Amino acid sequence: MTGAFENHGRKSLPGKGRFLFASALLIACAFFFVSAAPGEKFKSRYVKTREGRRACVEGSIFLRVPYPKKGGLGHVAEKYMGDRKKSNLLLNYNPSPKKKRLSEVRILLKDLLPVYQVEVVSALFPDDRRVAAGWQHKAGDETMAQLAKWFCGSTKKTESLRAALKRKVLRKGDVVVIPEKLLVEPFKGMKPEVEAPPPQAKQEPPSQPAGQPSAGPVKPPFPPPSEMSMDDARKLLEYGKDDAGEYALYHLAKGEALYSSVVIRFTGRLEAAEVNQLAMEIAKRSGITDVTAIPAGYAVKIPMDLLLPQFYPSESPTYTEWAAHQKDLDGIINTYKNAALEGVVVILDPGHGGIDRGAIKNKVWEDSYVYDIACRIREGLEAKTKAKVFMTLMEPTKGFKPIDKPGLTPNRKATILTHPPFQPDSSDETKSGVNLRWVLSNSHFNTLKNSGVDPQRIVFTSIHADSLHPSVRGTMFYIPGSKYRSNSWGYSGGLAATIKECKKAGSFSMTDKELERAEGLSKQFAKRLEESFRKNELKLHPYTPTRDHVVRSKKRAWVPAVLKYNIVPCSILIEVCNLNNGEDASLMKDPLFRQKVANAYIEALILYYS
Ligand SMILES: [Zn+2]
Numbered sequence: 001m002t003g004a005f006e007n008h009g010r011k012s013l014p015g016k017g018r019f020l021f022a023s024a025l026l027i028a029c030a031f032f033f034v035s036a037a038p039g040e041k042f043k044s045r046y047v048k049t050r051e052g053r054r055a056c057v058e059g060s061i062f063l064r065v066p067y068p069k070k071g072g073l074g075h076v077a078e079k080y081m082g083d084r085k086k087s088n089l090l091l092n093y094n095p096s097p098k099k100k101r102l103s104e105v106r107i108l109l110k111d112l113l114p115v116y117q118v119e120v121v122s123a124l125f126p127d128d129r130r131v132a133a134g135w136q137h138k139a140g141d142e143t144m145a146q147l148a149k150w151f152c153g154s155t156k157k158t159e160s161l162r163a164a165l166k167r168k169v170l171r172k173g174d175v176v177v178i179p180e181k182l183l184v185e186p187f188k189g190m191k192p193e194v195e196a197p198p199p200q201a202k203q204e205p206p207s208q209p210a211g212q213p214s215a216g217p218v219k220p221p222f223p224p225p226s227e228m229s230m231d232d233a234r235k236l237l238e239y240g241k242d243d244a245g246e247y248a249l250y251h252l253a254k255g256e257a258l259y260s261s262v263v264i265r266f267t268g269r270l271e272a273a274e275v276n277q278l279a280m281e282i283a284k285r286s287g288i289t290d291v292t293a294i295p296a297g298y299a300v301k302i303p304m305d306l307l308l309p310q311f312y313p314s315e316s317p318t319y320t321e322w323a324a325h326q327k328d329l330d331g332i333i334n335t336y337k338n339a340a341l342e343g344v345v346v347i348l349d350p351g352h353g354g355i356d357r358g359a360i361k362n363k364v365w366e367d368s369y370v371y372d373i374a375c376r377i378r379e380g381l382e383a384k385t386k387a388k389v390f391m392t393l394m395e396p397t398k399g400f401k402p403i404d405k406p407g408l409t410p411n412r413k414a415t416i417l418t419h420p421p422f423q424p425d426s427s428d429e430t431k432s433g434v435n436l437r438w439v440l441s442n443s444h445f446n447t448l449k450n451s452g453v454d455p456q457r458i459v460f461t462s463i464h465a466d467s468l469h470p471s472v473r474g475t476m477f478y479i480p481g482s483k484y485r486s487n488s489w490g491y492s493g494g495l496a497a498t499i500k501e502c503k504k505a506g507s508f509s510m511t512d513k514e515l516e517r518a519e520g521l522s523k524q525f526a527k528r529l530e531e532s533f534r535k536n537e538l539k540l541h542p543y544t545p546t547r548d549h550v551v552r553s554k555k556r557a558w559v560p561a562v563l564k565y566n567i568v569p570c571s572i573l574i575e576v577c578n579l580n581n582g583e584d585a586s587l588m589k590d591p592l593f594r595q596k597v598a599n600a601y602i603e604a605l606i607l608y609y610s
Pocket residue numbers: 001002003351352358359366464465
């Protein structure tokens with residue numbers, strides 16, 4: 001997953017025309033901005049960031065975020081620029097929301113908080129990095145003046161940059177190093193990445209917290225996170241309150257690191273920049289000045305509102321509500337049993353493809369590798385069981401045959417198997433592609449159900465790989481948390497109007513009870529997957545391998561769209577591994593590992609139906 005799967009569906013809104021309306025607004029905005037900047041020679045480029053926001057170059061670099069439901073530009077300024085009062089700056093490059101209904105807000109690179117500047121630049125220039133001498137940049141279509149504006153703070157630095165780089169113009173593909181003395185923050189303050197270790201363990205160094213150059217908690221190699229069950233970890237927490245509010249107290253054990261043993265474990269956050277930032281916050285709150293030298297036994301204060309619900313005090317409403325919900329889910333049982341999987345239908349959805357290669361880290365990218373795993377699952381199910389398989393996606397030049405090679409070519413021709421088939425070939429179509437996946441799955445489900453198939457016999461599985469904090473390893477399973485879904489939704493208009501499955505089955509609804517049942521069945525299958533992955537000696541995420549939503553900053557939590565809008569009761573999204581961890585990434589290149597994952601999946605499915 002690359003965060004692409006967040007989808008801002010609204011509760012109980014009629015589906016028809018919503019998406020069309022949104023795209024019309026987008027197009028209108030695009031025209032507005034193009035006409036507002038005449039004569040500039042550049043190719044506008046839109047890229048999804050790892051967090052699912054949009055980064056773009058439209059002459060200048062912007063982050064594009066949805067216009068908030070509440071709080072207007074003030075809210076955007078507070079969240080992304082660090083100060084509500086800076087909202088007037090937004091009017092320099094966005095139409096006034098009073099005059100025009102905005103669907104997205106653009107925020108100029110230099111106006112963004114450091115963490116978002118790094119997010120945007122890493123998305124637009126995935127090959128760039130901080131090296132000892134300065135900022136290493138791989139040139140695209142931009143001019144020397146643009147490079148000066150973005151990284152040196154002003155076009156006035158163009159001549160100095162030319163002199164430093166010893167060239168008049170930039171050519172596409174040139175790799176240059178902008179010297180440190182010309183850089184502006186946050187690029188100047190970032191820690192240079194460590195040079196690559198010896199080839200047998202080639203690993204991309206971790207991203208550093210923006211604006212926190214000196215005391216980064218992340219220093220490879222990472223101590224492995226301590227293995228401990230959630231219940232045991234919970235018993236180690238004490239609770240208290242000080243002037244800054246309620247907190248949980250955790251005593252760091254010997255060899256434990258703040259980011260993995262505290263942040264990742266107790267807050268559930270996984271995204272690199274966020275983990276590093278929270279480690280800093282927690283360090284500050286705990287009176288730690290040097291995060292690299294915390295003595296064993298030191299009491300770390302974790303603000304209560306950062307905790308996952310399962311780590312709240314047992315008498316708190318947050319915990320009791322969470323525990324009661326888990327108990328309800330555990331009472332939901334799949335009653336269809338057939339160990340040969342006769343009558344079982346599996347809808348397999350390999351993530352990404354086409355222009356969207358998914359997460360790209362350590363020279364491995366998602367689409368081809370997760371596709372190969374899906375093909376292996378399909379092949380295994382058809383050879384060893386009586387289950388029937390539907391694929392949502394095909395790469396016509398590869399077919400469904402697994403490829404026994406370490407390095408795979410990108411799935412450029414990946415096609416979603418709707419009627420007519422759909423090949424996403426521009427980044428704007430990636431989101432449409434995601435919607436088509438769940439529509440296709442729902443359409444299969446309806447057809448099967450209408451022909452008398454017991455819904456319990458149908459399973460949906462989407463296969464992805466993640467890009468997380470580099471200390472994290474192992475597989476994770478996402479299930480559709482009922483709390484994060486709506487009761488009705490739809491996909492219509494625009495592209496949907498041309499696709500048979502959308503016309504026939506574009507809008508859906510589920511009752512609260514059905515949503516809870518879906519979560520319960522999916523949780524049950526996830527538990528079987530955990531068992532089977534362990535048995536096959538595949539590494540699982542050390543703390544909470546199964547999650548009912550993606551945990552991000554305090555107010556952002558969501559269920560990936562292929563699950564959120566999927567009506568198949570048993571639905572799972574597998575994040576096979578963390579490509580931002582060198583060891584995990586090299587595993588993906590090993591066909592034996594991909595086969596092992598496929599085998600473990602098939603065994604889990606058999607367990608689920610036995
Ligand atoms: Zn993905």
